[in-house]
Ligand SMILES: Nc1ncnc2c1ncn2[C@@H]1O[C@H](COP(=O)(O)OP(=O)(O)OP(=O)(O)O)[C@@H](O)[C@H]1O
Ligand SMILES: O=c1[nH]c(=O)c2[nH+]cn([C@@H]3O[C@H](COP(=O)(O)O)[C@@H](O)[C@H]3O)c2[nH]1
Ligand SMILES: NC(=O)CC[C@H](N)C(=O)O
């Protein structure tokens with residue numbers, strides 16, 4: 001379906017760093033997409049990949065249910081790079097042997113390169129030693145027929161391999177992580193050297209390709225776009241509008257879980273500053289009644305996700321010929337929501353894992369492969385104003401997943417007031433744009449305090465502020481004490497029902513950014 005002229009397809013076997021491979025490649029201006037290793041061969045062929053990468057995996061090729069991709073990929077006439085598990089898989093599929101290593105390698109290792117062409121072209125001086133990053137307990141014992149060893153490490157005699165006639169290469173180390181100092185060179189040698197890609201993928205070409213793709217797919221049908229006022233959906237709306245103009249209608253839902261003044265300001269912005277057609281739906285009662293008494297985070301997420309779709313489908317029926325729903329789904333939304341081979345998903349993002357199984361509308365999700373910083377770049381390229389681009393992310397389930405325990409109108413009111421203070425102080429102090437997100441969370445407990453010489457027994461607000469590049473990992477922000485003090489002071493004084501404020505100093509992992 002994709003029309004990107006040249007592309008590297010990454011087959012994902014469940015490695016934690018798969019997404020980094022894609023972004024390292026896109027940083028080299030070559031388009032790259034990740035697909036599950038189960039992608040049928042016919043679909044892979046139809047995508048006309050310029051190169052294929054097999055990712056790492058927590059699995060071993062010797063596991064009873066080891067994830068194996070179709071061995072037909074080696075018949076496509078396309079270069080293939082195996083990374084870690086991918087290298088072991090390629091070895092086994094093509095007739096070599098993999099064994100459990102005596103010594104595992106985790107972390108830094110010295111790589112001795114014995115061949116200066118292929119993946120190691122341009123690295124000069126052979127044999128040369130380089131720092132790479134390893135994470136494995138199996139190793140390649142016997143290369144598959146036709147392969148030669150191109151590098152070794154103290155514990156991996158076959159740390160890199162190349163096929164002598166075909167464009168197949170395999171490496172035991174991870175070129176996608178920053179600790180592999182030659183990682184970028186190795187990936188560049190694969191995509192430019194072996195695959196013959198040209199560095200032509202830019203945000204401008206992404207826009208052109210995506211616009212053409214949407215136009216071809218939609219034809220004369222109508223599209224609705226779920227528009228929240230956030231960065232992702234604003235960019236999607238702008239892209240789809242560029243493709244099909246008036247065939248697009250945007251729908252903003254006030255879930256009743258929005259922040260103070262949010263709905264009014266979002267609607268004002270789109271109606272006054274853009275030529276998008278925006279319908280607004282008040283779903284407050286609908287969502288609050290469906291959440292009544294619900295405390296389980298996944299249950300809340302699912303109910304909100306289904307609620308959104310119910311509303312979109314009802315609105316679609318009121319308009320004629322609507323076949324598609326466009327959404328601002330990004331890669332991190334997808335990765336957390338899907339389960340890898342039976343493991344429970346981390347959490348169901350309302351727009352992915354929280355979708356009902358049977359949907360009447362087909363999805364248009366042009367940002368599904370991208371990360372937030374890439375989307376921001378895209379938004380600037382599309383001419384969206386900075387105030388829309390540099391907004392902090394706000395999750396679709398909104399304050400619903402920042403109130404621990406059941407959501408009630410009274411708790412929403414407390415959280416809204418606290419959140420407004422956080423936002424105001426972050427903006428006034430110039431910290432709003434320095435952090436990834438900053439917000440208040442309402443805890444389901446009460447604590448004892450003393451106000452005006454009287455005992456109080458009231459709610460606790462937790463502050464959360466994190467630094468992140470793509471929401472996949474995050475660290476708590478080192479906000480100045482003075483700012484924290486001011487926020488705490490104002491919340492306790494101004495928000496009735498709160499007598500204590502705490503600051504969350506957990507990173508992701510092991511915590512997540514949102515509390516539910
Ligand atoms: N209140 C809403 N009304 C309509 N659509 C919504 C609403 N909230 C979320 N969505 C849809 O769900 C998608 C995912 O939400 P998400 O919060 O990840 O993205 P966003 O709101 O567009 O951007 P940001 O991450 O900056 O908040 C949105 O892109 C949008 O399509
Ligand atoms: O639109 C959304 N729908 C959701 O269901 C959802 N859950 C989390 N988030 C946002 O995703 C990023 C990562 O959040 P977590 O570390 O909590 O998983 C953070 O930026 C969160 O705000 C969501 N966004
Ligand atoms: N990081 C990986 O891909 C590891 C592959 C395999 N699980 C091993 O331990 O060798």
Ligand SMILES: [Mg+2]
Pocket residue numbers: 228230231393394395396
């Ligand atoms: Mg949002």
